[in-house]
Amino acid sequence: MSPQEAKKLIESLTSELQQHNYNYYVLAMPSISDLEFDQMLKQLSELEKEFPEYQDPNSPTLKVGGEITKSFKTVKHKYPMLSLGNTYSEQDLIDFDTRVRKAIGDDFEYVCELKFDGLSMSLTYNNGKLSQAVTRGDGTKGDDVTTNIKTIKTIPHKLKGMGYPEEFEIRGEVFMHRAAFEKLNAEREENGEQPFANPRNFASGTVKMQDSGEVAKRPLDCFLYFLYGNNLPFKTHWESLQAVKSWGFKVSEHIRLCSNINEVLDFIHDFDNERFKLSFDIDGIVIKVNNYAQQQELGFTAKSPRWAISYKYKAQEVETRLLSITYQVGRTGAVTPVANLQPVQLAGTTVKRATLHNANEIERLDVREGDTVLVEKGGEIIPKIISVNLDKRPAGLHKTVYIQNCPECGTELIRKAGEVAWYCPNDISCPPQIVGKMQHFTSRKAMNIDSLGDETIVQLFNSGLLRTIADIYSLSDKKTELLLLDRMGQRSVNNLIAGIEASKNNPFEKVLFGLGIRYVGETVAKKLVQHFKNIDRLIAANTEELVAVNEIGTRIAESVIDYFAEPAHIYQIEQLKAAGLQFEIEEKEIVFESDKLEGKTFLISGVFAQFGRAELKDLIEANGGKIVSSISAKLNFLVAGDNMGPAKLKKATDLSIPIITDNELLEMLK
Structure with a gap:
């Protein structure tokens, strides 16, 4: 393909993919399948690698992340991000309306919007392209998080249509939908990590991560709600909201133009119950004077605009009786206490159970079976017990003693130093762990066996056809038994076998992640695979060799060693090898650019502004150098970036090893 042909195709694919992103994420009207989209995105990515000079700075491929931000630059806001005055009282809203009427008369309108419980964000666009994203910070200055914000699918890199100002800012709220929050928090709890309290904290923590590739894996969303700029072509806020939707921004459908305060109160009352049906959190309603000229006339106080106010809903709490405490065992063996409650209505749903998180939380609350407890929906999502009504505690209730043995298999529980969760160590024969591991193994991010869903795995486990991950690959020999099961016709069985067979082509990193080794997530699996190349080297690695791998700490190393020390796990890997799964990566042939580094060894450590570590590794190897994983007297150079251990x-200093920067490495190659 000629450069001109490549340029034309890159422009075409970029434009088409941007339109598909808009259709899917903003309009919720996809026009092609996920597979077709992924294939187009892959084609564009390959073309951009071959012809990087033609890559659009706002290419759809950048939404998958990958850049490292070692520190966030502080940026002063052109328009201060002031906070809104807020109230829990409807009378305060009536008083606010009286003040507005006294200042500008009776001829005005309000716009009512949902008050999203997320992270405030300011986006700057120049000539229709996203140039900067900045957090609220202290209101006058915030952090530049542009690289991370570009991974959010609903935020356009390039605007649609015409009529937008040459330069403007648009304010919005970055948030996470409840379902995504629950799923990601469950994974944290299973891995023994502290769960986030609510989606807002999760979204905020995600936006400030250093690796945009990790940010891209977390499904953030964003609603936009206010426009700033010089000489805007609009007279009202309502008019601007309609315009920004046509430019490709996602604006909430739940907005209302109101002609008086009574209509505002009606909107507030409508969402007092409707908010529980939304897929995301809100904590109130924002009321704004619609006309821009009237907003200017009303002006600002030192902290907030006089033309806007927010009404906040009170958190819903209810008392009920704690009937019993039971315990659930997750995929990794983590044991979670669950409070079984006298059914009670809360936030639009009947609540029968609430999480108690861990033994520390039970101790803190001093909660006992038979207590009257106050229950709240944490972040309007997960019911939780926030206190015990001691005045209503019956005499003689026994203090809760956390269980010592697994409720499923009877194995004695363990808790490692520094961790809050208790674990069942019997991952070989504890039923919920076995089922959970198989469900994890077949999941989309691991082996991606769509035809073997969670319910089917439970059915096959209960029927005795599955006992280990390796048994999945013997199902093709059990078609007769499969056909005898409920909902298993010939077509279903054929699809099941085909999906299992196709999974054998998945790369080593997917297989390793699928094994479900504690603390070995997607990123860790990739790093281990890239370093050790095959399963046999990984199995043979000791603690020192493991922690020498970038970002692998002692906790992960010990978990990996413990996993491979179990003979049943080694036997399972041998079975999976025999079934044809991939347990090594292809060694790429390196084409040397020069031999300037021949005979020299290098170790790369830290974060670099100009390069990713993989790029530096490729550069060294392409010029004859060798990468090593640990510091010894034989090391020739330590290439040091920021945040090095x-x-x-x-x-390195004690051994008098030369420590060089990435720029000094480049000088060696000149």
Whole structure:
């Protein structure tokens, strides 16, 4: 393909993919399948690698992340991000309306919007392209998080249509839908990590991550709700909201133009119950004077605009009786206590159970079976017990003693130093762990066996056809038994076998992640695979060799070693090898650009502004150098970036090993 042909195709694919992103994420009207979209995106990515000079700075491929931000630059807001005055009282809203009428008369309108419980964000666009994204910070200055914000599918890199100002800012709220929050928090709890309190905290923590590739994996969303700029072509806020929708921004459908305060109160009352049906959190309603000229006339106080106010809903709480405490065992063996409650109505749903999180939480609350407890929906999502009404505690209730043995298999529970969760260590024969591991193994991010869903795995486990992950690959020999099961016709069985067979082509990193080794997530699996190349080297690795891998700490290393120390796990891997799964990666042939680094060894550590570590590795190897994983007297150069571990630095200094920057490495190649 000629450069001109590539340029034309890149422009065409970029434009088409941007339109499909808009159709899917903003309009919720996809026009092609996920598979077709992924294939187009892959084609564009490959073309951009071959012809990087033609890549659009706002290419759809950048929404998958990958850049590292070692620190966030502080940026002063052109228009201060002031906070709104807020109230829980309807009388305060009537008083607010009286003040507005006294200042500008009776001829005005209000716009009512939902008050999203997320992270405030300011986006700047120049000539229709996203140039900067900045957090609220202290209101006058915030953090530049542009790289991370570009991974959010609902935020356009390039605007649609015409009529937008040459330069403007648009304000919005970055948030996470409840279903995504629950799923990601459950994974944190299973891995022994502290769960986030609510979706807002999760979204905020995600936006400030250093690796945009990790940000891209977390499904953030964004509603936009206010426009700033010089000489805007609109007279009212309502008019601007309609316009920004046509430019490709996602604006909430739940907005209303109101002619008086009574209509505002009607909107507030409508959403007092409707809010529980939304897929995301709100904590109130925002009321704004519609006309821009009237907003200017009303002006600002030192902290907030006089033309807007927010009404906040009170958190819903209810008392009920704690009937019993039971315990659930997750995929990794983590045991979670659950409060079984006298059914009670809360936030639009009947609540029968609430999480108690862990033993520490039970101790803190001093909650006992038979207590009257106050229940709240944490972040309007997960019911939780927030306190015990001691005045209503019956005499003689026994203090809760956390269980010592697994409720499923009877194995004695363990808790490692520094962790809050108790675990059942019997991952070989504890039923919920076995089922959970198989469900994880077949999940989309692991082996992606769509035809073997969670319910089917439970059915096959209960029927005795599945006992380990390796048994999945023997199902093709059990078609007769499969056909005898409920909802298993010939077509279903054929699809099941075909899906299992296709999964054998998945790369080593997917297989390793699918094994479900504690603390080995997607990113860790990739790093281990890239470093050790095959399963046999990984199995043979000791703690020192494991922690020498970038971002692998002692906790992960110990977990990996413990996993491979179990003979049943090694036997399972041998079975999976025999079934044809991939347990090594293809070694790429390196084409040397020069031999300037021949005979020299390098270790790369830290974060670099100009390069990713993989790029530096490729550069060194392409010029004859060798990468090593640990510091010894034989090491020739330590290539050091920011945030390098102090232990490595000290060891290199003690051994008098030359420490160079990435720029000094480039000088060596000139």
